[in-house]
Amino acid sequence: MEFNRRLIRSVCSSWGIPLISWSFLEELKASCKITHFEEGNQADCMRLEGENYDWVLKHHTHGVWIMIEEVKYLRKVVGIPGVQVLVGVCPQKQLIITEYCGKNLYNICEANDTLDASFLLRMLRDLT
Numbered sequence: 047m048e049f050n051r052r053l054i055r056s057v058c059s060s061w062g063i064p065l066i067s068w069s070f071l072e073e074l075k076a077s078c079k080i081t082h083f084e085e086g087n088q089a090d091c092m093r094l095e096g097e098n099y100d101w102v103l104k105h106h107t108h109g110v111w112i113m114i115e116e117v118k119y120l121r122k123v124v125g126i127p128g129v130q131v132l133v134g135v136c137p138q139k140q141l142i143i144t145e146y147c148g149k150n151l152y153n154i155c156e157a158n159d160t161l162d163a164s165f166l167l168r169m170l171r172d173l174t
Contacts, residue, residue, distance in 0.1 A: 050110040054137040057114055061121060064134035066143055071136060089113075091149065093146055097153060100146040113140055120144070126168075 071094075078096035089104045106113035113135075119143060120132040120142070130144035 050140065051137040053110055054114065054135060054140065058117060058135050058137070061117070063117060063132065066134040066141075067138045068136055068138040071139075071141070071143075074099070074101075087165075089142075095146075102130060102142070102144050102146050103136075104142045106140045106142070109139060113142060116142060 058065060074094055074096060078099075080092045081093040083091040083093065083102075089106045089108075091102055091104045094101045094103060104116075106116075117132065117135060120130070123129045124131065126146070130147045133143040133145055135142055
């Protein structure tokens with residue numbers, strides 16, 4: 047477990063991703079509205095709604111490499127509607143912290159069958 051923490055800390059620091067301590071997140075949790083999302087295949091999520099923030103904490107349960115890979119891709123897709131903005135990571139608990147963005151990309155695509163093809167092509171290009 048300590049190796050994973052050091053690895054997350056090292057990789058994310060080298061990418062300029064803010065490291066957020068678990069004690070700071072616990073303080074936030076004590077004074078905000080918490081909504082738990084359904085468990086996903088790779089992670090469990092909760093939303094923290096406070097006066098000055100609206101974040102999603104994603105706890106990766108299937109490995110540090112999957113978490114690092116997600117952070118890598120979140121860095122590449124900044125500005126795409128429906129993709130959460132990376133706030134930082136918490137190495138102690140293997141958490142990715144993002145801004146809550148409302149509907150996710152799947153919901154946007156499902157609800158809008160007239161999405162501009164250039165938007166989809168840009169998204170795919172940015173992911174590769």
